[in-house]
Amino acid sequence: MKVCIIGASGKLGSYMVQHALDRGYEVVGVCRKRSVSKLDKFKDRITIIPGATNDRQVIQQAVAGCDGVLSVLVPWGIQKYSSGTAQAVLDYAQPGARLVFSCGWHITRDGQDVYTNSFKALLKASNVIGKLLGAVEIEDQEEACRRIFNSQTKWTVVRGSDLEEGESQGLPVWSRHIGDPILKSNKTRRVDFALFMVAALADDSLIHEAPAIVGCTTPSALAHRKQSN
Numbered sequence: 001m002k003v004c005i006i007g008a009s010g011k012l013g014s015y016m017v018q019h020a021l022d023r024g025y026e027v028v029g030v031c032r033k034r035s036v037s038k039l040d041k042f043k044d045r046i047t048i049i050p051g052a053t054n055d056r057q058v059i060q061q062a063v064a065g066c067d068g069v070l071s072v073l074v075p076w077g078i079q080k081y082s083s084g085t086a087q088a089v090l091d092y093a094q095p096g097a098r099l100v101f102s103c104g105w106h107i108t109r110d111g112q113d114v115y116t117n118s119f120k121a122l123l124k125a126s127n128v129i130g131k132l133l134g135a136v137e138i139e140d141q142e143e144a145c146r147r148i149f150n151s152q153t154k155w156t157v158v159r160g161s162d163l164e165e166g167e168s169q170g171l172p173v174w175s176r177h178i179g180d181p182i183l184k185s186n187k188t189r190r191v192d193f194a195l196f197m198v199a200a201l202a203d204d205s206l207i208h209e210a211p212a213i214v215g216c217t218t219p220s221a222l223a224h225r226k227q228s229n
């Protein structure tokens with residue numbers, strides 16, 4: 001399997017590179033020119049394509065011949081980066097390729113997610129402050145996901161909870177809607193978020209799903225497992 005990892009130099013991206021190499025996949029990584037050195041530890045084992053992730057030519061070159069594409073959709077700045085990246089991947093990935101995108105719990109596919117008041121307040125504040133500072137463009141992440149949800153490709157949008165560092169605890173568990181009890185702990189190790197993304201490439205049951213994930217050893221995940229036994 002040949003996979004392209006877009007946003008490979010970030011924290012999530014680097015973990016995804018490692019998981020993909022562990023599985024014996026051939027890896028092509030895309031990141032900004034100034035971040036290429038962040039991938040030094042992989043440089044003899046992967047192909048790196050430097051460039052802006054919403055540069056359509058860069059994406060066209062990077063995804064050529066790839067069976068799977070993993071994309072991190074969280075750029076800093078307000079240049080319609082997320083939707084530009086997502087659109088380029090949707091347009092140029094080879095037909096039948098598995099496309100797995102990452103985002104946060106704030107993305108909703110069907111409007112059935114139930115958010116706490118504190119989550120909603122935080123999101124609203126991040127939206128306003130992010131825009132004022134020119135730092136983040138949450139509406140563009142929503143637009144990117146709308147385009148993915150409406151596409152005919154073999155997509156999966158993985159919605160990550162709050163993240164923490166630490167050793168792997170295993171493959172996260174997931175549910176379709178925020179508010180489902182299994183997700184209550186709202187915590188996933190970043191290395192396991194990456195594990196879920198890479199595992200999704202070979203899991204056809206996740207095609208056209210937007211799984212919201214949580215660590216498999218968190219209290220809410222364990223309580224759910226106990227109930228179902």
Ligand SMILES: NC(=O)c1ccc[n+]([C@@H]2O[C@H](COP(=O)([O-])OP(=O)(O)OC[C@H]3O[C@@H](n4cnc5c(N)ncnc54)[C@H](OP(=O)(O)O)[C@@H]3O)[C@@H](O)[C@H]2O)c1
Nearest residue numbers: 007009010011012032035073074075076102103104160163
């Ligand atoms: N952090 C959280 O608590 C949290 C919670 C839920 C979900 N998530 C999801 O987790 C994913 C990544 O999280 P992370 O914490 O691993 O992020 P991260 O390490 O900050 O990675 C962000 C990636 O985006 C790239 N990037 C940032 N600004 C860019 C720009 N202007 N142009 C091009 N590329 C740019 C970075 O590239 P450079 O290396 O070049 O900077 C890096 O590859 C996202 O999909 C996010 O929605 C995060």
